[in-house]
Amino acid sequence: MEEYVKKVKETAAFIKKNISEMPVTGLLTGTGLGDSVAGxxxxxxxxxxxxxxxxxxxxxxxxxxxxxxDISGHRIVAMQGRFHMYEGYSPLEVTFPIRVMQELGVQNLIVTNAAGGLNLSFSPGDIMLIRDHINMSGENPLIGPNVDSWGVRFPDMSAVYDLGLAAIALDAAIKHDLDMFQGVYVGLKGPSLETPAETRFIRMIGADAVGFSTIPEIIVAVHAGMKVLGLSTITNVNDPDHQEKATVEEIIDVAVKAAPKVALIIKHVLETLEL
Incomplete structure (x- = not known):
């Protein structure tokens, strides 16, 4: 862990030497959503x-x-692309950028992802505000020695997603006449997609959307004391009784088309946040 901390601080030091102002908010974009940081x-x-x-x-x-x-004067750092455990990265490597953001003084984290819909009222292209999550990856980025300067050993997870940021996002949807659902996101390790039986099971435990990312970063953000907003773009809907094949190309296409809607929401949130 000492070596990991050293690398985080080295990376943060490199960035500090090469940027003029420190960011207040971090943005993390998911599959096909790189253009959601447009503007x-x-x-x-x-x-x-x-x-x-x-x-x-x-x-x-x-x-x-x-x-x-910056967006509307709000200083940001935006990741166009994230890392996943299914790529072979460890939970510590997946969440390395969030620790760097913490060292840079980031206070808010906005996370977007592409997710499969489990709620049958969803349609491809819908946006879901993440109200809560279920970690089914079998991994946790806080396993191992705790770095006390980064956060407490046992962080409370009873209110992961900030209610204030959620309210602003919902206002953005109303302002721009966008349909926005709310729900629970379940995170798996991937990369294989869900079987009908797995889909039926994760629907039964209360999930509305499923994906292979987000939760490790969110856990670290909470540990770091950041306020968190999560947005899922629903790229396909998984009906276990009428399961259809999903391709990566189709998922990316839906996410790319939805990116401008996500961008509008993010812009509104940043414009509303106090500098």
């Missing part, structure tokens, strides 16, 4: 491969860029 006044941009110690995304549609800038 940023870009001040600095780094390819992941050029950042010391940073993982590199291997997934199609993840651009692999770390962008610093």
């Amino acid at each position: 940023i006044n870009v001040l600095h941009a780094f390819d992941y491969k050029d950042i010391p110690n940073f993982p590199v995304s291997t997934v199609e549609s993840h651009k692999g860029k770390l962008i610093f800038g």
Whole structure:
């Protein structure tokens, strides 16, 4: 863990030397959603491969860029592409960027993802505000020695998703006449998609959407004391009694088309947050 902490601090130091202002809010975009950060006044941009110690995304549609800038005067750092355990990364590697954000002083984290819908009232292209989650990955990024300067050993998870940020996001949907659902996101490790029996099971335990990301980053963000907003783009709907094949190409296509809606919500949230 000492080596991990050292790498986080090295990466944060590199970034601090190369940017003019520290970000207040972090944005983490998911599959096909890189353009949901459109509208940023870009001040600095780094390819992941050029950042010391940073993982590199291997997934199609993840651009692999770390962008610093502002939206309506709100200073942000945006990740265009994330990392997944199914790529072979450990939970600590997946959440490395969130620890770097913590070292940079980030206070809010907005996370987007592409998810399969489990709630049959959903349609492809819908946006779901994440109200809660279920971690079914079998992993937790806080396993191992606790770094007390980063957070407490046993962080409370009773209110993971900030109610204030959620209310602003819902206001954004009303303002822009966008349908926004609310629900529970379940995180699996992947990369194989769910069988009909697995789909039926995770619906029974109360999940409305399913994906292979987000939860590790959210756990670390809560540990770090950040306020969290989660948005899922529903790319397909999983009906276990009428299961249809889903392809990555179709999922990406739906996510890309929904990205402008997500961008409107994010912009409204940032405009509303106090600087």
